Amino acid sequence: MLHDQFKVVRDSDLLEDRFAVDGVSPEEVREAVLDRPYWSAPGRDGTTILYGLTLAGRHLLVVVIAEGDEARIVSARDMKASWDASYTGDTPPPWDIGRPQPAIVRLADEGRLAGRVLDLGCGTGEHALLAAGRGAEVTGMDLSPTAIACARAKAAERGVSVRFEVADALDLPRRALTADTVIDSGVFHVFDDADRARYVTALASTLRPGGICYLMCFSDQEPGDWGPRRFREDELRAAFTDGWTFESLTADTFDLNLIQGVTQVRAWLAVIRRD
Structure with a gap:
């Protein structure tokens, strides 16, 4: 889990800017990323995609980018509304194992x-x-x-x-x-x-x-x-x-x-x- 590897940066200006249009409050995202468990997978251009974050009954897909021993949140979206993003990273999402269950x-x-x-x-x-x-x-x-x-x-x-x-x-x-x-x-x-x-x-x-x-x-x-x-x-x-x-x-x-x-x-x- 990412919060075992990095300190996640709390950047209120960035959070307000990124999440206002998504209807997700910065406080909710900070709490989820810092305090709740999830799974993660590598994304594009050095980013990491976090899956399994749930806020007020909504499943979120959060993207962070590592900067040394810190990780900065760059986006958070409702997972259903942005489901396609799960399949556009450098690695498949956790449930896509390349074979049937x-x-x-x-x-x-x-x-x-x-x-x-x-x-x-x-x-x-x-x-x-x-x-x-x-x-x-x-x-x-x-x-x-x-x-x-x-x-x-x-x-x-x-x-x-x-x-x-x-x-x-x-x-x-x-x-x-x-x-x-x-x-x-x-x-x-x-x-x-x-x-x-x-x-x-x-x-x-x-x-x-x-x-x-x-x-x-x-x-x-x-x-x-x-x-x-x-x-x-x-x-x-x-x-x-x-x-x-x-x-x-x-x-x-x-x-x-x-x-x-x-x-x-x-x-x-x-x-x-x-x-």
């Missing part, structure tokens, strides 16, 4: 990624490409144009047919799209409470009756409070009530590319059926 590979090996598959928050496409390679008809969606461009390039290179779209999962009710299977590897846990409820409603509008959502999110069993929100079992179950049935909810792990290398982080793998 092991839990999703197991699902594919068991023949569960079948029919019309929708991969929400598909990133650079590894899960969508995995499902398509097993014979599924796949659509992958992500907010990031850069990630989608990378996913399309991978599909062309591998000779795999996937429909990749730049889209917001919360807009699903307005789209004429029906899925038999939904993959959510790390989307559910990025929303605040209000958007999380909208997201579940959006899933219900798209997943056919009897269809399955395979959902992975951070677990409350993961120590610390960096990164996305961690969910208890009862919280996860409470998010899917009327019209949903949990077929299983098991402890699993995410692989994340953190500063110390690829690290396993405790997660939930939920198998949820649309009634």
Whole structure:
């Protein structure tokens, strides 16, 4: 974590100038960067990108630049509004490990990624490409144009047919799209409470009756409070009530590319059926 390596400069003029238009108060950013844990990755031109900072329910992407043993904050943006910036640095974001998550590979090996598959928050496409390679008809969606461009390039290179779209999962009710299977590897846990409820409603509008959502999110069993929100079992179950049935909810792990290398982080793998 960066605050273990650098003293972060408190520059009130810079903070006021940089963050006023983003609706983030300088005091909130200082508190987050100085006092809260997060993960970080190298950015462009000597910068470091900080992920996992949460202020008032908003996830922020903060960029700092090292100056000797100090680090100066140069920008902070709402992560959803600037999601594409996650994919434009010199290194990929922590969740983009260049291969499918092991839990999703197991699902594919068991023949569960079948029919019309929708991969929400598909990133650079590894899960969508995995499902398509097993014979599924796949659509992958992500907010990031850069990630989608990378996913399309991978599909062309591998000779795999996937429909990749730049889209917001919360807009699903307005789209004429029906899925038999939904993959959510790390989307559910990025929303605040209000958007999380909208997201579940959006899933219900798209997943056919009897269809399955395979959902992975951070677990409350993961120590610390960096990164996305961690969910208890009862919280996860409470998010899917009327019209949903949990077929299983098991402890699993995410692989994340953190500063110390690829690290396993405790997660939930939920198998949820649309009634």
